[in-house]
Amino acid sequence: xxxxxxQLLALLQDLQIEFSQCxxxxxxxxxxxxxYVGSMEGRLCKNLFMKDKKHRFYIVSAxxxxxxxxxxxxxxxxxxxxxxxxAPEEALxxxxxxxxxxxxxxxxxxxxxxxxSLLLDKGIKTQERCxxxxxxNDMSISLNSDGLDTFLKSTGRDPSYIxxxxxxxxxxxxxxxxxxxxxxxxxxxxxxxxxxxxxxSASGNHDIANSKPKAVAEKTVKPSNNVHSVTHKSANALxxxxxxxxxxxxxxxxxxxxxxxxxxxxxxxxxxxxxxELGTEIADRLRKCCCSELKNLATIFWNxxxxxxxxxxxxxxxx
Amino acid sequence: MDKKEENTEEQVVNPWExxxxxxxxxxxxxxxxxxxxxxxxxLVDRVQRLTGRPPHVFLRRGVFFAHRDFNEILDAYERGExxxxxxxRGPSSEALHLGHLIPFMFTKYLQDAFKVxxxxxxxxDEKCMWKNLSVEESQRLARENAKDIIACGFDITxxxxxxxxxxxxxxxxxxxxxxxxxxxxxxxxxxxxxxxSFPPVQAVPxxxxxxxxxxxxxxxxxCLIPCAIxxxxxxxxxASDPNSAIYVTDSGKVIKNKxxxxxxxxxxxxxxxxxxxxxxxxxxxxxxxxxxFLEDDAELEHIKKEYGAGCMLTGxxxxxxxxxxTELVERHQTARSAVTDEMVDAFMSVRPLPNMxx
Numbered sequence: 300x301x302x303x304x305x306q307l308l309a310l311l312q313d314l315q316i317e318f319s320q321c322x323x324x325x326x327x328x329x330x331x332x333x334x335y336v337g338s339m340e341g342r343l344c345k346n347l348f349m350k351d352k353k354h355r356f357y358i359v360s361a362x363x364x365x366x367x368x369x370x371x372x373x374x375x376x377x378x379x380x381x382x383x384x385x386a387p388e389e390a391l392x393x394x395x396x397x398x399x400x401x402x403x404x405x406x407x408x409x410x411x412x413x414x415x416s417l418l419l420d421k422g423i424k425t426q427e428r429c430x431x432x433x434x435x436n437d438m439s440i441s442l443n444s445d446g447l448d449t450f451l452k453s454t455g456r457d458p459s460y461i462x463x464x465x466x467x468x469x470x471x472x473x474x475x476x477x478x479x480x481x482x483x484x485x486x487x488x489x490x491x492x493x494x495x496x497x498x499x500s501a502s503g504n505h506d507i508a509n510s511k512p513k514a515v516a517e518k519t520v521k522p523s524n525n526v527h528s529v530t531h532k533s534a535n536a537l538x539x540x541x542x543x544x545x546x547x548x549x550x551x552x553x554x555x556x557x558x559x560x561x562x563x564x565x566x567x568x569x570x571x572x573x574x575x576e577l578g579t580e581i582a583d584r585l586r587k588c589c590c591s592e593l594k595n596l597a598t599i600f601w602n603x604x605x606x607x608x609x610x611x612x613x614x615x616x617x618x
Numbered sequence: 619m620d621k622k623e624e625n626t627e628e629q630v631v632n633p634w635e636x637x638x639x640x641x642x643x644x645x646x647x648x649x650x651x652x653x654x655x656x657x658x659x660x661l662v663d664r665v666q667r668l669t670g671r672p673p674h675v676f677l678r679r680g681v682f683f684a685h686r687d688f689n690e691i692l693d694a695y696e697r698g699e700x701x702x703x704x705x706x707r708g709p710s711s712e713a714l715h716l717g718h719l720i721p722f723m724f725t726k727y728l729q730d731a732f733k734v735x736x737x738x739x740x741x742x743d744e745k746c747m748w749k750n751l752s753v754e755e756s757q758r759l760a761r762e763n764a765k766d767i768i769a770c771g772f773d774i775t776x777x778x779x780x781x782x783x784x785x786x787x788x789x790x791x792x793x794x795x796x797x798x799x800x801x802x803x804x805x806x807x808x809x810x811x812x813x814x815s816f817p818p819v820q821a822v823p824x825x826x827x828x829x830x831x832x833x834x835x836x837x838x839x840x841c842l843i844p845c846a847i848x849x850x851x852x853x854x855x856x857a858s859d860p861n862s863a864i865y866v867t868d869s870g871k872v873i874k875n876k877x878x879x880x881x882x883x884x885x886x887x888x889x890x891x892x893x894x895x896x897x898x899x900x901x902x903x904x905x906x907x908x909x910x911f912l913e914d915d916a917e918l919e920h921i922k923k924e925y926g927a928g929c930m931l932t933g934x935x936x937x938x939x940x941x942x943x944t945e946l947v948e949r950h951q952t953a954r955s956a957v958t959d960e961m962v963d964a965f966m967s968v969r970p971l972p973n974m975x976x
Contacts, residue, residue, distance in 0.1 A: 424871075445871060543956050594771075595771050599952075610964070
């Protein structure tokens with residue numbers, strides 16, 4: 300028998316997860332839900348229950364306004380263009396054991412859902428709190444992502460957040476970046492031999508660099524599917540690696556950081572304080588705080604260029 | 619004999635354990651025991667003069683506080699004779715915490731300041747022996763750790779990373795006395811022979827002849843080895859919870875949580891008492907961490923003064939620490955994510971480094 304909402308709430312309390320709750324008439328859409336949860340703090344989330352052609356199931360949990368393109372997701376999972384579709388109602392009842400309109404990550408508390416793969420929107424991590432149904436759509440609870448993580452860990456899962464709006468190229472040389480999210484370890488890949496290397500590395504970063512010694516490698520977004528991989532929250536932290544393989548993007552990155560600094564330093568009180576000297580003051584501050592940060596970026600750029608050249612040299616001497 | 623009469627504390631320092639029955643390590647005794655000298659202010663100033671840049675935070679704050687013959691290396695350096703750096707890591711786990719990064723951060727500074735090459739040893743064989751890992755697992759961990767090490771910002775044109783399983787450099791170490799090795803490591807008849815052959819493997823990289831592809835003809839090249847005495851302790855926020863160390867994979871939220879929850883505070887029980895007495899800086903962990911990771915000397919002094927006087931509250935200090943550590947960890951993560959397997963291969967490739975002294 301599946302968990303009831305009372306049992307789930309009791310479980311959350313046992314796990315010492317802080318949440319607030321609010322009962323309301325049955326709602327079938329996020330829009331309707333929005334009408335009743337005004338008193339609660341938190342961002343509304345939408346939850347999609349999907350399946351692929353091999354009867355594997357997925358829950359996609361995202362902020363209400365995150366755009367989720369099922370065709371793109373399907374490709375990123377390695378299922379081809381039309382591999383994903385909404386799961387039928389029977390699956391909802393049988394696997395998630397929740398009624399229609401109640402899809403929620405909390406359904407993963409049920410044993411029947413143990414093989415369901417969860418894709419979490421990284422946007423959830425940026426919010427203080429998010430709102431979900433606690434197994435039933437006549438109630439909503441709001442909690443922060445740490446609480447969600449604690450719950451997920453209690454079901455034996457490693458919570459990992461991904462950029463659902465990203466649309467990386469998937470092709471012969473760029474394996475599907477979310478392939479690891481396909482349930483029960485079997486991966487559906489367009490080109491098995493080539494992809495074997497990057498997908499089987501179960502931990503560490505899935506770095507899908509183009510090892511051919513010619514053009515600049517277009518690196519795809521990495522899946523955060525284990526505790527040791529990188530989970531970035533702030534926009535500042537996640538840098539597309541193309542900034543280190545492309546001089547123009549590199550310079551733009553540096554300019555972004557410097558400009559951001561200049562803007563923070565040009566506040567009303569610092570203008571008042573320094574007056575005409577503001578320019579000198581900012582220049583000094585920039586040197587002081589940005590120097591080491593930018594030097595680090597430059598070192599990465601340097602090392603990346605060397606690596607590229609090194610492998611090119613190796614390959615050319617083999618011909 | 620009545621133990622109470624003995625005033626001397628038992629201090630244990632060996633390759634696997636650093637502890638003291640008295641609780642606090644007596645660094646002066648340590649320095650004496652190992653035949654080292656203190657890194658005093660005049661030496662720090664000398665480093666500044668020779669390198670033409672401000673000395674690293676760890677030197678200014680006494681984090682690296684002792685040396686052996688460093689003055690001689692500097693004398694030679696002044697005469698135009700270079701040296702190379704040697705450090706390493708035993709890749710026993712995938713998760714690195716801040717304490718693990720400290721020696722690497724310092725080594726990077728040395729590489730940049732003195733413009734010298736560096737060899738980094740990954741003792742995958744040691745971990746294989748001592749922790750009963752399979753050879754494959756040891757090698758895999760070694761590569762994963764290499765990525766974090768590279769992320770510290772070493773210059774690939776001046777750095778060679780090698781794993782013991784792949785690169786065994788030279789046999790000079792075999793001439794060490796067995797007795798001496800037994801004394802340091804405490805071997806018994808039960809230990810596998812691999813454990814005995816390991817110390818030479820770890821000592822050998824300090825001889826330039828171990829790297830013929832780098833230092834051929836330079837048999838007198840000196841080697842400087844930055845190392846840490848109690849690497850494990852420094853990473854932790856709480857002695858009782860080993861999980862409270864800050865890991866390089868922690869998000870800003872996790873860091874904030876760990877600092878708020880676990881970092882032992884020297885603040886007083888109530889705001890009134892705190893304002894009256896000020897914080898106990900001796901036991902305060904946030905201030906200790908700030909002294910490691912907050913670069914700005916003036917700001918650190920200010921915090922110590924205000925917090926010690928009771929004007930600043932623990933919450934503010936913790937908040938500043940959270941900022942500092944989050945920035946550090948995020949920077950590491952950015953760098954880490956740019957390290958590809960190809961880059962690791964390049965760092966670990968036996969290749970000449972023509973510009974290693976530039």
